[in-house]
Amino acid sequence: MNLFSYLCPTRITFGDGTASGIGDILSEMAVSNPLIVTDKVLVEKGVLDPVLKSLADSGLKEVPIFQDVPSDSDVDCVRRAVELGKSKNCDSLIAVGGGSVIDTAKVVNIGLSMGGDLLDFEGINNLYSPLMPMVAVPTTAGTGSEVSAVAMIKDYESGKKLLFGSRFLYVNAAVLDPTMLVTLPPRLTAATGLDAVTHAIEAYVAMGANPITDSLALQSLQLLFQYLPIATASGDNLEARAQTLLASTMAGMSFTNSGVGIVHALAHTVGAKYSVHHGIANAIFLPHGMEFNIEASAARYAQVWTYLCTAFSGCSSANKALGDKFVSVADPVQAAYQLVNAVRELLKDCSLPDKLRDVKVPEFSESSLQELAETAMTDPAIMFNPREASPDDLISILKEAY
Ligand SMILES: NC(=O)c1ccc[n+]([C@@H]2O[C@H](COP(=O)([O-])OP(=O)(O)OC[C@H]3O[C@@H](n4cnc5c(N)ncnc54)[C@H](O)[C@@H]3O)[C@@H](O)[C@H]2O)c1
Ligand SMILES: [Fe+2]
Structure with missing residues (x-):
């Protein structure tokens, strides 16, 4: 180790x-x-x-x-x-x-x-x-x-x-x-929650991950997949507020020790340039960043998937939908894609956008793509990404996310 x-x-x-x-x-x-x-x-x-x-x-x-x-x-x-x-x-x-x-x-x-x-x-x-x-x-x-x-x-x-x-x-x-969170409106509840989801997922595959940050990230993800849609739909549900708040703090304790990655590097860059909320920017880039990282981190994503499948397998009838959605698969690459799909479904369940064009980002010119990629390459978050990215890789992700 x-x-x-x-x-x-x-x-x-x-x-x-x-x-x-x-x-x-x-x-x-x-x-x-x-x-x-x-x-x-x-x-x-x-x-x-x-x-x-x-x-x-x-x-x-x-x-x-x-x-x-x-x-x-x-x-x-x-x-x-x-x-x-x-x-x-x-x-x-x-x-x-x-x-x-x-x-x-x-x-x-x-x-x-x-x-x-x-x-x-x-x-x-x-x-x-x-x-x-x-x-x-x-x-x-x-x-x-x-x-x-x-x-x-x-x-x-x-x-x-x-x-x-x-x-x-x-x-x-x-x-x-x-x-203190009861008054937070649904879209901000969902957007901020996706920031926490991104922290936990990026922390788990980051270069600085260790057994302590892993356990915090896994527990955080279990709580967020289970309670974020509830907190978004019913802001006065104190149980859902409590579980998502704990999850967010645990994801924070995880990523601040392990690092984040390519999703945060892009979210910081695009968020600052076009005033996109940090959580929304992360939500949009997360599935694309994960797909990019599968080449290096399929086995790690598969561990997350297996953990969530086990956690939700004994779900009560109220949460049967979770048990039906999180089903184990043996192949790590397939499991990694299952996790990416679960993230996409979470965005839908929380009514979050999945394209930059839907959050008033103007269409990218070739020069703006170059500039954004160069800025993201110098963002400290990218140092911890498990797969090295080139400016061309970042440009591809920016185009896909548009
Ligand atoms: N330091 C870190 O570790 C870290 C990590 C991730 C993000 N960030 C930074 O955090 C910022 C984003 O923070 P955020 O996502 O929490 O959003 P935010 O603090 O920008 O708040 C968004 C909006 O929600 C409103 N709001 C907040 N709480 C509310 C409540 N209980 N009821 C009603 N309205 C409420 C605020 O008034 C604001 O208008 C970004 O600048 C990002 O870079 C920091
Ligand atoms: Fe963040």
């Missing part, structure tokens, strides 16, 4: 209503002046309320709130939040939101803790000391940012996503409260 190390220093608290315990978590961390980072939708929908109440109950009544995080957060937004945090002498951060909010708060933390220019810390391992304590309360089940060592922020000048990666970007505490 290859050598590996596995890291997840984040304390995870899970359960309905746990966001109401955030005041206690701050007390345990011995901090008393947090900056809350969130977005306007969450403030308007009252998703932030239990957090504010918990802080007030702990004696923190005038907590500064930065609520201007857009869906594709950018460097300018981070700089404005850093200014607010500095002016209020904040000693900690609380991120309440989806991946955009959590990633923004992580980079704000760099700005508040390290000083200097943010862009000096872009890239992998460019932080040299711990940051201020931070708590993340995810309100989507997808990115796994609450347990990952990375943050991605858009740079509108270059039209690219900037990656910040460091062990100091693990947050201190993640509060997984399924009730």
Whole structure:
């Protein structure tokens, strides 16, 4: 077996209503002046309320709130939040939101803790000391940012996503409260869920996969295939919200240690250039990226397929459809294609698009294909892909996905 190390220093608290315990978590961390980072939708929908109440109950009544995080957060937004945090002498951060909010708060933390220019810390391992304590309360089940060592922020000048990666970007505490997701609309539930599915599938075949990341990825996929269609159709089903939230965090713990791959490299590139939501971009590229990787990873995909077939073979009558769909096959290549088909069916079950042309991406010219392929070739995600890809391979996938 290859050598590996596995890291997840984040304390995870899970359960309905746990966001109401955030005041206690701050007390345990011995901090008393947090900056809350969130977005306007969450403030308007009252998703932030239990957090504010918990802080007030702990004696923190005038907590500064930065609520201007857009869906594709950018460097300018981070700089404005850093200014607010500095002016209020904040000693900690609380991120309440989806991946955009959590990633923004992580980079704000760099700005508040390290000083200097943010862009000096872009890239992998460019932080040299711990940051201020931070708590993340995810309100989507997808990115796994609450347990990952990375943050991605858009740079509108270059039209690219900037990656910040460091062990100091693990947050201190993640509060997984399924009730915080009840207001998430169906399409965003499905799109963010497909981000988690992509994390788990890419993590399982990635170059850095190890037995710990494997087990997290497999369990995550079982939960997502079973519960994502339910959470999408019935947003107030707390059991489905809970299972998909757990699955997303487990997929995050997996991919942040194993790496992702070609699907993420393409999704980052196309998502940043044409403002396609990260989960939707992953959903569209996932079947194509898997088909490309079958040459190198048929046996690994077959292991996933066999695991899911075994898990669903004893399904109750309510889930008989899963047992009927996931049927073992002996040939690894055939099993790998079965898994790709199951992903395509999951997209359909969740009413997600499967073509870039359906999400307002303009038809590619030869020069735009070249440019996109070159950008994706330099995306750090592609380093972990199990099969080496050339720019021509990426262009073929871009054309197929269009
Ligand atoms: N750091 C990581 O490990 C990592 C991993 C994957 C993706 N990402 C990043 O995460 C970002 C995407 O995050 P996302 O997919 O969670 O979407 P998001 O954070 O962009 O949120 C999408 C929309 O959903 C709304 N929303 C969120 N929670 C809601 C709720 N409970 N009720 C109602 N509306 C709600 C938001 O207001 C927003 O309009 C991208 O920038 C991507 O690059 C980071
Ligand atoms: Fe992702």
